[in-house]
Amino acid sequence: MPHSRRGPTTTGRPGRKEDDRVQLWYYVSEALSGIRRARLMSLLAVSTLAAALFLLGAFLLVTVNFRSAVSSFRTKFEIQAFLAETCDQHQALVAGSYIREIPGVADAVFVSKEEALRRFRAELADKTDLLDALETNPLPRSYRVVLRPTHRDPESMAAIAEKIGRIPGVEDTEFGRDWLGRFYRLGRLLMLLDVSLLVVVSLASVIVIFNTIQLTLYARRQAIEIMRLVGATDAFIRRPFLLEGMLHGCVGTIAGITVLYLFYRPLAANFGFLHFFTAREALLLWGFGVLLGLTGSWIAVMRFLRRLPGGG
Numbered sequence: 001m002p003h004s005r006r007g008p009t010t011t012g013r014p015g016r017k018e019d020d021r022v023q024l025w026y027y028v029s030e031a032l033s034g035i036r037r038a039r040l041m042s043l044l045a046v047s048t049l050a051a052a053l054f055l056l057g058a059f060l061l062v063t064v065n066f067r068s069a070v071s072s073f074r075t076k077f078e079i080q081a082f083l084a085e086t087c088d089q090h091q092a093l094v095a096g097s098y099i100r101e102i103p104g105v106a107d108a109v110f111v112s113k114e115e116a117l118r119r120f121r122a123e124l125a126d127k128t129d130l131l132d133a134l135e136t137n138p139l140p141r142s143y144r145v146v147l148r149p150t151h152r153d154p155e156s157m158a159a160i161a162e163k164i165g166r167i168p169g170v171e172d173t174e175f176g177r178d179w180l181g182r183f184y185r186l187g188r189l190l191m192l193l194d195v196s197l198l199v200v201v202s203l204a205s206v207i208v209i210f211n212t213i214q215l216t217l218y219a220r221r222q223a224i225e226i227m228r229l230v231g232a233t234d235a236f237i238r239r240p241f242l243l244e245g246m247l248h249g250c251v252g253t254i255a256g257i258t259v260l261y262l263f264y265r266p267l268a269a270n271f272g273f274l275h276f277f278t279a280r281e282a283l284l285l286w287g288f289g290v291l292l293g294l295t296g297s298w299i300a301v302m303r304f305l306r307r308l309p310g311g312g
Helices: 002-037 039-074 089-101 113-127 154-165 177-219 221-229 234-270 279-307
Strands: 078-083 105-111 142-147 170-174
Touching (some): 002 039, 002 177, 039 234, 177 234, 221 234
16 A cells, blocks of 8 residues: 555655646746737837836936945034033033033034034135134034934934923024925925836836736637636636736836946936946835735736626
8 A cells, every 4th residue: 555655745846846847837938928919019018117217217216326325424513502601611611511411412523613614614625714703712622423323314304493492502503404404305205206106107117018908808708708618717718918018017127127227327427426226226226116016917817707607
C-alpha cells in the first residue's frame, strides 16, 4: 500500500507542472494575440497610460524634490529669542533655563551682543564698512533656540515662540512665521495636486484599458461562448484578458517613466540638487501602472461574462 500511494504522487507532479506550463503559455499567447488583433486600440491604451504616468510622475517628482528640500532646511528651523536691554545677566541665565524646559526645545544657545555683531558682519561680507560708522552695538542679546525634529513645523514653532515670549526678560521672538507658513502651504498644495491628479489619471487609464479589452472580448465572443459550452471556467476565460490589461499597464508605465527620465537628465545637469525616483519609488509607480491595467481589464471581463447567456 505505501508503494501504491507513493507512485501516483511522484509521477503526478511532473504532469501537473507540465499542465501549468501549458496553461501559462496559453494565457500569454492569447494575451499577445489580443494585442495584435487590436493594434490601434492597444497603441492608444499604451500611449494614454504613458502620458498619464508621465504627468503623474512629473508632479510626484516635483513633490519628492520639494520634500527633500524641506528635510534639509528643517535642520535650520530655529527661533530667535531677543532679550530686553534692561535684562541683567542673572535674568538672562534664568530666561535661558526656562526656555530649555519648554517641550519641543532641544537647546537654547546664548548669543551675546558681540557675537551677534560678528555674525552680522560675516553675513554682510564686503559691505562691513557700513557698520564702521556705528558708535555703539545696536544688536540685542538673544537665545538661539534649537528645536527637536518633531517640533519644526509652523504650528509647533508658533506655540513655542508664544511660550518663550511670556518669559520675563524676553522682549521679542522671531522664526520667519510668514515665509515658513508659505513654505508649508506650498507643500500641502503639491500634495493636493498629486492626489487630484492620481484620481484623474486612474479613472482615465482604467476607462481606456476597459474599452480596449472590451473590444477584444467582443471580437472573440463566439470563441468564448464555445469555450463555456465545452466546460471552461470563467477564471480560465478571463486570465488571458487580465494579462493583456497588465501588459498594457506594464509597457505604458515603462514608457512614461523613460520619457520622464529623458526630460529629467538635462534639468539635473543644470540643477545638481535635483534627484530622480529611487529604485523603490520607480517600482511602486510601475506597480501602480500595472494595477491600473489589471483593474480596467477586470471590470471589462466581469461585465462581459455577466452579459453572456448563462452568466451571473
